[in-house]
Amino acid sequence: xxxxxxxxxxxxxxxxxxxxxxxxxxxxxxxxxxxxxxxxxxxxxxxxxxxxxxxxxxxxxxxxxx
Amino acid sequence: xxxxxxxxxxxxxxxxxxxxxxxxxxxxxxxxxxxxxxxxxxxxxxxxxxxxxxxxxxxxxxxxxxxxxxxxxxxxxxxxxxxxxxxxxxxxxxxxxxxxxxxxxxxxxxxxxxxxxxxxxxxxxxxxxxxxxxxxxxxxxxxxxxxxxxxxxxxxxxxxxxxxxxxxxxxxxxxxxxxxxxxxxxxxxxxxxxxxxxxxxxxxxxxxxxxxxxxxxxxxxxxxxxxxxxxxxxxxxxxxxxxxxxxxxxxxxxx
Numbered sequence: 326x327x328x329x330x331x332x333x334x335x336x337x338x339x340x341x342x343x344x345x346x347x348x349x350x351x352x353x354x355x356x357x358x359x360x361x362x363x364x365x366x367x368x369x370x371x372x373x374x375x376x377x378x379x380x381x382x383x384x385x386x387x388x389x390x391x
Numbered sequence: 392x393x394x395x396x397x398x399x400x401x402x403x404x405x406x407x408x409x410x411x412x413x414x415x416x417x418x419x420x421x422x423x424x425x426x427x428x429x430x431x432x433x434x435x436x437x438x439x440x441x442x443x444x445x446x447x448x449x450x451x452x453x454x455x456x457x458x459x460x461x462x463x464x465x466x467x468x469x470x471x472x473x474x475x476x477x478x479x480x481x482x483x484x485x486x487x488x489x490x491x492x493x494x495x496x497x498x499x500x501x502x503x504x505x506x507x508x509x510x511x512x513x514x515x516x517x518x519x520x521x522x523x524x525x526x527x528x529x530x531x532x533x534x535x536x537x538x539x540x541x542x543x544x545x546x547x548x549x550x551x552x553x554x555x556x557x558x559x560x561x562x563x564x565x566x567x568x569x570x571x572x573x574x575x576x577x578x579x580x581x582x583x584x585x586x587x588x589x590x591x592x593x594x595x596x597x598x599x600x601x602x603x604x605x606x607x608x609x610x611x612x613x614x615x616x617x618x619x620x621x622x623x624x625x626x627x628x629x630x631x632x633x634x635x636x637x638x639x640x641x642x643x644x645x646x
Contacts, residue, residue, distance in 0.1 A: 331437040352438055356448040358481035365476045383437065385477050387448050389419065390434020390463055391409030391548065391597035 326378040344371040357386050392622050395592060397570050398518045398539045402429045406617040409597025416450040422600055424453060426610035432459045432488050435478055461488040468508035475512055490522040498548045502529050506536060513537025522574055525556035527563050534569055541567060544575035549598040551578025554585055564590040580616030587620025588628060
């Protein structure tokens with residue numbers, strides 16, 4: 326299925342979980358937070374939160390800032 | 392010099408640092424260490440799925456250093472609350488620098504959205520440190536809204552102008568029941584010392600250190616200035632008068 330990850334089109338298997346997405350995209354688990362369709366998905370739910378076609382995923386981390 | 396008890400932490404340094412504008416993460420880390428700071432701000436950004444190599448967090452595993460994520464980029468209370476929730480998940484801290492400044496030229500904070508966001512974030516259990524103009528009335532409103540501290544600016548972010556707002560900082564310090572941390576515009580160690588001398592609980596410095604020709608040395612200069620200012624404040628500065636008061640006896644034998 327097609328989903329959007331940080332505004333980029335990404336192809337993932339149907340019914341994948343957030344955790345499967347992270348692993349497939351080789352994104353670290355630490356220091357990272359995820360929102361699906363503008364709702365934060367807590368880390369404890371990454372293993373069972375299912376992503377649907379056309380979902381918009383936001384993955385953020387820390388960067389330099391004042 | 393007294394330790395700074397603030398929310399659920401005790402800080403031995405009253406100098407907080409921003410991590411922005413450093414040439415690289417190693418220089419940033421060395422400056423943080425030299426400054427003695429125990430609280431450093433970070434911003435949030437999208438992970439670039441094609442290049443995951445911003446390893447800022449690896450450079451901030453420093454003993455006694457805590458992270459303070461900011462909501463820079465948020466233009467409204469709603470966006471700031473969303474950013475805060477992401478920050479709390481990513482960095483496992485409920486400490487938050489609330490900054491909402493949609494004006495791109497002066498980066499001045501939006502007081503109304505900041506107050507709204509503070510109310511909501513305090514209810515959600517965040518330790519809120521709001522970046523604001525040096526507005527004494529707003530500070531009291533934020534206190535009622537549950538803010539953990541107030542962070543009034545000295546001058547616009549990155550301007551290095553110093554304590555342009557000093558008259559109002561003094562009023563805020565006099566009236567505040569929560570810690571007052573002067574944040575933004577501090578451009579020189581002397582500005583930081585002055586903020587501490589007038590009774591600020593801490594200062595937050597970023598640009599003045601990061602863009603210096605020698606950030607590590609500048610970080611140490613700020614460390615010493617903040618210590619000097621705080622020690623002077625605790626020792627109580629001598630009164631200011633218009634008349635002279637002789638320091639030596641007016642020796643009679645010469646007359």
